[in-house]
Amino acid sequence: MWVREWREYHTTTAQKVMEQAFRWGIKVRLSIDGEICDFIPEQLRGHPWRVAGGLMPAGTGQCEEAELAPGDWKEMKLLLPQELRNSSSA
Numbered sequence: 001m002w003v004r005e006w007r008e009y010h011t012t013t014a015q016k017v018m019e020q021a022f023r024w025g026i027k028v029r030l031s032i033d034g035e036i037c038d039f040i041p042e043q044l045r046g047h048p049w050r051v052a053g054g055l056m057p058a059g060t061g062q063c064e065e066a067e068l069a070p071g072d073w074k075e076m077k078l079l080l081p082q083e084l085r086n087s088s089s090a
Contacts, residue, residue: 006077011070030073
């Protein structure tokens with residue numbers, strides 16, 4: 001579900017998406033201020049929760065350390081590496 005749907009999620013669901021990406025070691029695609037970014041979560045912490053990791057704005061080829069709160073992005077989805085995708089959906 002989180003790999004197919006590009007959408008806004010409730011804060012608790014967004015946390016689960018980030019936790020899953022962290023466990024699997026994969027990127028999350030985010031919409032931040034109207035721009036598409038990829039994010040690699042490295043640590044989730046606090047209450048209210050925040051996530052630290054590598055933020056890669058589209059088209060820059062750069063990765064910068066960032067700490068984000070759920071309100072910092074709108075839409076999100078998990079990005080599965082090609083080898084993990086279902087070959088029948090290609």
